[in-house]
Amino acid sequence: MKSLVLAGGSGTRLRPITHTSAKQLVPVGNKPVLFYGLEAIAAAGITDVGIVVGDTAAEVEEAVGDGSRFGIKVTYIRQEAPLGLAHAVLIARDFLGDDDFLMYLGDNFIVGGVTSVVREFQADRPDARVLLTRVPDPSRFGVAELDADGRVVRLEEKPAHPKSELALVGVYLFTSAIHDAVREIKPSGRGELEITDAIQWLIDRRLDVRTTTITGYWKDTGDVEDMLEANRTVLEGLTPDVLGTVDDASQIVGRVRVEEGAVVRGSRIVGPVVVGAGTVVTDSYIGPFTSVSDNCRIHDSEIEFSIVLSDASITGVHRLEASLIGRTVQVTPAPRVRSAHRLVLGDYSKVQIAS
CATH class of the missing domain: 3.90.550.10 (Spore Coat Polysaccharide Biosynthesis Protein SpsA; Chain A)
Structure with missing residues (x-):
């Protein structure tokens, strides 16, 4: 056959x-x-x-x-x-x-x-x-x-x-x-x-x-x-294992697999989660049902119920969920735009503006 x-x-x-x-x-x-x-x-x-x-x-x-x-x-x-x-x-x-x-x-x-x-x-x-x-x-x-x-x-x-x-x-x-x-x-x-x-x-x-x-x-x-x-x-059947490096300032909770060569610093990971080889996670939170592929960078960010493909980076983003992030993608915060109000007021007006 x-x-x-x-x-x-x-x-x-x-x-x-x-x-x-x-x-x-x-x-x-x-x-x-x-x-x-x-x-x-x-x-x-x-x-x-x-x-x-x-x-x-x-x-x-x-x-x-x-x-x-x-x-x-x-x-x-x-x-x-x-x-x-x-x-x-x-x-x-x-x-x-x-x-x-x-x-x-x-x-x-x-x-x-x-x-x-x-x-x-x-x-x-x-x-x-x-x-x-x-x-x-x-x-x-x-x-x-x-x-x-x-x-x-x-x-x-x-x-x-x-x-x-x-x-x-x-x-x-x-x-x-x-x-x-x-x-x-x-x-x-x-x-x-x-x-x-x-x-x-x-x-x-x-x-x-x-x-x-x-x-x-x-x-x-x-x-x-x-x-x-x-x-x-797939992640519900994940076999947990830490093959990479996780520092003392990090928390690993539940079924989490950290592949060889991956580094986790100052972060909290709540499984089921898999972190791919060569990926570096710093000062971040990765929540349940997230797969992070190889050679990614996640810094000062939060993500859960998502798939991150290889060589992607996520920096300073709060928060991502139900997302599919492609290969070599860069996700960063948008630049802050200073807000302003433009007013044309007649005599004796009274205006309240939320700060």
């Missing part, structure tokens, strides 16, 4: 971060989202992995390499434009051959991995198996409509009026039957070949399409709020 991982796309909901970085490489818990997916694939026993890349191909290839660090072998497949998930299957035909495969969206985050659903698929070998989960706003996703027996009868991509609250999680399992489907469907109104249309093609021809509804944690980390929530989830 092979795996096809999608790591292209423009990441419009994470701009401006994704103007200069692949959305799949934005870290949660100081590790790129994509890496969690690759680790889950390897844990399921799949070692032959194709990664579909787009404009950020060079960055993804530099980060992942040949895949050996994850225990997998990686083949890169270039998608010239983001033309849809089914298009990614179409252009990966030579890599996939006639093998069964797991398709995994590289910006998805699933707690608990995919081993059990892979084992289930390998045992039963339906033509397709899709993962579903209940969401409060299904119009943002592909939506599944099930019949009274729990069989999927219709899939719709980002419907204005969803028929159910069951959204498709970004994990799909296919036999080679899907290749006929992606060749037959037409582009949607968005100009993309939709994987939901391809799966619907299978359903309409009475092929065996099954579903698994997951109740565990899943996030499509496509926007800042979801990214921060995924970061919170």
Whole structure:
């Protein structure tokens, strides 16, 4: 069995971060989202992995390499434009051959991995198996409509009026039957070949399409709020350790990990928090659910429930929360502007001005 991982796309909901970085490489818990997916694939026993890349191909290839660090072998497949998930299957035909495969969206985050659903698929070998989960706003996703027996009868991509609250999680399992489907469907109104249309093609021809509804944690980390929530989830399982230097004037409270080479002086850190290697924190407060990446500088500032990417600096800022700070960003106080009142008053006026 092979795996096809999608790591292209423009990441419009994470701009401006994704103007200069692949959305799949934005870290949660100081590790790129994509890496969690690759680790889950390897844990399921799949070692032959194709990664579909787009404009950020060079960055993804530099980060992942040949895949050996994850225990997998990686083949890169270039998608010239983001033309849809089914298009990614179409252009990966030579890599996939006639093998069964797991398709995994590289910006998805699933707690608990995919081993059990892979084992289930390998045992039963339906033509397709899709993962579903209940969401409060299904119009943002592909939506599944099930019949009274729990069989999927219709899939719709980002419907204005969803028929159910069951959204498709970004994990799909296919036999080679899907290749006929992606060749037959037409582009949607968005100009993309939709994987939901391809799966619907299978359903309409009475092929065996099954579903698994997951109740565990899943996030499509496509926007800042979801990214921060995924970061919170990762940090809840953080193993505390102080590998760097923390002086006697500092307080470390709760689950805090200070990586090797990091320095904390005169500061209070309340976990769960991770402080990356080479980062220096002085005279500051870092509150719960914050990930600070490598080689950052935080001085005389307060921050919590946030993600700070590598080489960023935050100085003299009170206070930051629910923030995503990009690489090599500098955050400082705005210069103070002297306020003044301009008055034109008639005779015998009485004016009160708050000081």
